Amino acid sequence: xxxxxxxxxxxxxxxxxxxxxxxxxxxxxxxxxxxxxxxxxxxxxxxxxxxxxxxxxxxxxxxxxxxxxxxxxxxxxxxxxxxxxxxxxxxxxxxxxxxxxxxxxxxxxxxxxxxxxxxxxxxxxxxxxxxxxxxxxxxxxxxxxxxxxxxxxxxxxxxxxxxxxxxxxxxxxxxxxxxxxxxxxxxxxxxxxxxxxxxxxxxxxxxxxxxxxxxxxxxxxxxxxxxxxxxxxxxxxxxxxxxxxxxxxxxxxxxxxxxxxxxxxxxxxxxxxxxxxxxxxxxxxxxxxxxxxxxxxxxxxxxxxxxxxxxxxxxxxxxxxxxxxxxxxx
Numbered sequence: 001x002x003x004x005x006x007x008x009x010x011x012x013x014x015x016x017x018x019x020x021x022x023x024x025x026x027x028x029x030x031x032x033x034x035x036x037x038x039x040x041x042x043x044x045x046x047x048x049x050x051x052x053x054x055x056x057x058x059x060x061x062x063x064x065x066x067x068x069x070x071x072x073x074x075x076x077x078x079x080x081x082x083x084x085x086x087x088x089x090x091x092x093x094x095x096x097x098x099x100x101x102x103x104x105x106x107x108x109x110x111x112x113x114x115x116x117x118x119x120x121x122x123x124x125x126x127x128x129x130x131x132x133x134x135x136x137x138x139x140x141x142x143x144x145x146x147x148x149x150x151x152x153x154x155x156x157x158x159x160x161x162x163x164x165x166x167x168x169x170x171x172x173x174x175x176x177x178x179x180x181x182x183x184x185x186x187x188x189x190x191x192x193x194x195x196x197x198x199x200x201x202x203x204x205x206x207x208x209x210x211x212x213x214x215x216x217x218x219x220x221x222x223x224x225x226x227x228x229x230x231x232x233x234x235x236x237x238x239x240x241x242x243x244x245x246x247x248x249x250x251x252x253x254x255x256x257x258x259x260x261x262x263x264x265x266x267x268x269x270x271x272x273x274x275x276x277x278x279x280x281x282x283x284x285x286x287x288x289x290x291x292x293x294x295x296x297x298x299x300x301x302x303x304x305x306x307x308x309x310x311x312x313x314x315x316x317x318x319x320x321x322x323x324x325x326x327x328x329x330x
Contacts, residue, residue, distance in 0.1 A: 197323030
């Protein structure tokens with residue numbers, strides 16, 4: 001469950017100093033985000049000693065003879081990261097690691113131990129992606145012993161796609177969802193009541209897992225926008241209103257989610273007025289009590305995901321509050 005740097009891309013011949021610096025900054029930004037999320041970023045043993053520009057290895061580009069000049073802050077960040085001792089060869093090796101990957105998307109490729117590390121881990125049911133400068137998306141990889149779909153990631157979108165697929169690679173179970181959710185849905189605060197509630201869905205979690213994951217992804221990516229963005233925008237690519245303090249109406253919030261094929265609405269006022277019904281929809285985060293009336297309908301007449309907009313106590317994350325077959329009504 002990690003990313004490995006694809007060292008084969010670290011060939012900078014013909015690149016300008018600015019191009020190299022920009023590429024380094026981009027990859028260091030992804031590393032920084034990954035480490036903040038407690039994700040591992042591995043490198044191969046060749047990365048720091050292979051030739052990356054003419055006869056120069058990576059650290060040789062710091063010398064006075066270097067044909068390019070890289071910002072000192074980039075060198076400091078590289079040293080801090082690579083000095084952590086993050087070589088994957090120190091980890092448990094997957095079976096058949098000695099078998100080279102021979103094809104990527106049907107094209108022959110040179111031997112690359114970094115890609116082989118991802119390939120054989122995925123074949124073994126352990127999600128590993130390649131951290132890339134340029135290549136992005138899912139590619140079929142082949143070795144003599146089998147095939148595997150490997151993700152190359154460059155930005156937040158491709159990284160989230162990898163982690164969401166990782167849930168499936170590692171079993172597509174309740175346990176893999178719960179373990180990988182902080183990485184697949186980093187903008188969500190999932191309350192303990194929600195995790196317990198997944199077992200209370202009519203038909204059980206496994207029957208509805210694809211819809212649960214789809215709803216979590218939409219709430220992660222667009223939940224805060226849908227609840228907080230000033231009207232009249234109904235889609236993320238539409239301009240928001242001139243008054244940034246204006247809150248969207250319930251109708252606009254519902255229409256925004258319709259665009260993502262999510263059926264969501266608030267409870268009727270009578271639910272709040274009934275003490276038992278109100279308490280069933282309340283959660284507490286750091287002593288702050290929240291009434292979570294908004295609920296998405298996995299099915300028309302049963303199975304609900306109750307949510308709440310971000311608050312300070314949720315660290316500004318969109319809240320998945322309660323999952324239930326159907327809470328009590330008046």
